[in-house]
Amino acid sequence: MIPARYAPIAFGFFLSGMMSLIVSGISMLRATEVWEGFVTIWMGAWLTSWAVAFPVVLFVAPLARRLVARMTIPG
Incomplete structure (x- = not known):
């Protein structure tokens, strides 16, 4: 388990x-x-894709949350 x-x-x-x-x-x-x-072949392509996708998700997720917050009404 992790914190x-x-x-x-x-x-x-x-x-x-x-x-x-x-x-x-x-x-x-x-x-x-x-x-x-x-x-x-797929596993090789996937590992390369994942190496790019993981840092991109960490960077883009906060931006996506802010965009969604601007587009929605609290309630």
Whole structure:
């Protein structure tokens, strides 16, 4: 278990991992339509995507929260 103060980082870690896994798989399949060795190639593409996605999520999440706060009415 980790302290609650690290929850936003853990959330970003898991969210970026899951989203980059799904998006890289779909993008790679649409771009290549390779079936033989697909999982191996996909995992390489995913790890690269995740390495970019994790810091981006940590940076962009506060901006997204502020934008949503400006667009919504408290209630």
